[in-house]
Amino acid sequence: MIAALSWLTRKRYHVICYWRILSISPTLIFGKNTSSMNFIFLLLTLFTLNSFVETCVKTIPPEEVYITSTELPTDKPWEVTDAPVTDAPVTDAPVTDAPVTDAPVTDAPTNECTMCMVTPPTSNPTGTDFTSAEQATAGDCKKTLVTCKRTxxxxxKKVSIQTSTGVLIEAADTKEASALLQCQNDGxxxxxxxxxxxxxxxxxxxCxxxxxxxISKLTLPMPVAGANFRTLDSTAADGCKQTSVTCERTDGxxxxTINIFHGxxxxxxxxxxxxxxxxxxxVSLTCQADGTFSSGILSNINQLECLYDTCAVPSLCAECDISAIAPTNLPTGAVFNPTDLPNGNCIITDASCARNDGKICAQITTTVxxxxxxxxxxxFDSAAAHGYLFCGDNxxxxxxxxxxxxxxxxxxxxxxx
Structure with missing residues (x-):
């Protein structure tokens, strides 16, 4: 019996059905002669053991089990239970992810004529500045006004904007120069x-x-008795110096004529x-960048002269009495309207014959x-006639x-x- 079990152990089979065969009582087969029955029963058991083993399920010891596939067995269905999943809630919420389509994704085209960038000077001299300002409206190709200017x-004498290949634009006798750059389709x-x-x-x-x-460094007029030469400095809107020069009589x-000449x-x-x-x-003189004065189109003024021509103290006029010569016996609706007008130190009188009744006359005359x-x-066809009289010194x-x-x-x- 021990030898039989040892042989079974060497075969490394674990046969479940053997125990069912061995569980049959020998008394049921051979009666009560147990010694001979036990020996005969053992032989029969060993003899038939090999044929029965093929009908039993082989069981491989656990230490020799190897996982050779990730596929689940299909000969035994999974047990289905009604137990709920407790590690995550089950809801009926609809799937909200955007649907996946095969439509190609395309990038919006780039408008190169809006992508230009100004490359400013690497440095600016003291007292100068460089500015750039976009001028184009949305949707148009970019336009940028660039300016080099003195502050x-x-x-x-000359201000210019230059590139690596030459002069872009230049301006003469100024403080600044500007150019309007146009962005092209190549960026x-x-x-x-x-x-x-x-x-x-x-x-x-x-510069x-x-x-x-x-003004004191100019050659100025020589002094004249009863006359004066005076100056007044000011600043123009562009920041340049201006000097007003005046030649005037001080003796009445x-x-x-009075003339101011330049030389x-x-x-x-x-x-x-x-x-x-x-x-x-x-006259007003303007200071130029070269340190000389100008006036209008005249430049490089470095000498001034005052010329007073035919000057005299005006005589005082006597007062004239218009009533001494005024018309008399005027018709109804007619009036004489004398009006004094200034004439230097003297006067001129407008001796007017007129109507005050609103009538228009085919002809009105004023006769002296x-x-x-x-x-x-x-x-003619008027309401008044004007005659001008001069009051004399007498x-x-x-x-x-x-x-x-x-x-x-x-x-x-x-x-x-």
Missing amino acids: DDLTC TYSFGAVTNIGQLSCMYEE TSCTSCD QICV SNGDITGNLVSTIDGNTAT DTPLGQATAYE GIYNIGDPSATVTSITCAYVNCN
Whole structure:
């Protein structure tokens, strides 16, 4: 019996059905002769053991089990239970993820003419600045205004904006220069015929201050008795110095003309300003970047002269009495209206024959009598006629000639309705 079990152990089979065979009682087969029955029963058991073993399920010891596949067995269905899953709630919420489609994803096209970037100067000289400002509206190709400018009081003979290939734009006798750059479809700027603009630079040439002019360094007019030369400095809107110069009479004389002449290098070359029948002449000079004065189109002014022509103290006029020569016996609705007008230190009187009843006359005349004859002023289809009388130094009116003194005035009205 022990040998049989040892053989079974060497075969490494664990046969479940053997125990069912061995559990049959030998008494049921051989009766009560147990010693002979036990031996015969053992032989029969060993003899039939091999044939039975094929009908039993082989069981491999646990230490020799190897997992050779990830597939689950299909010969025995999984046990289905009604036990709920407790590690995560089960809900009926719909799936909210966006549906997956096979539609191709395309990027929006890039508009290169809006992508240009200005490359400013690497540095700016002291007293200067570089600015850039976009000018185009949304949707258009980019336009950028670039400017090189001075921020101090210097003005330059030339200001230019340059690229690595040459001059982009230049301006003369100024403080700044500007260029409007156009962005192209290749993503680079252009200006006129210049394309592919990259690094920019600013150039300032022969820069001087327009505040350095000194009027006292000019050759000024020689003093004249009864006259004066005076100056007044100011600052213009562009920051440059301006100097107002005045030639004036201080003795009460009135001149037919007063002229301010300019010169250069000792020569009088032209007239800056003239005043007629006055006592003052004034002109404004502007300081230029080269330190010299200019006026209008005239430049390099370094000499000034005042010229007073035919000056005299005006005589005081006597007072004239218009009532002494006024017309009399005027018709109804007619009036004589004398009005004094200024004329230097003297006066002129408008001797007007007029209507005050609203009527218009086919003709109105104002007639004055003088030793030289009559002088008549006519007005047609009017309500008044005007004759001008001059008050003379002798206190008597005349008609412009001191010898043609007025002795009387007559008004006449024709067809007034």
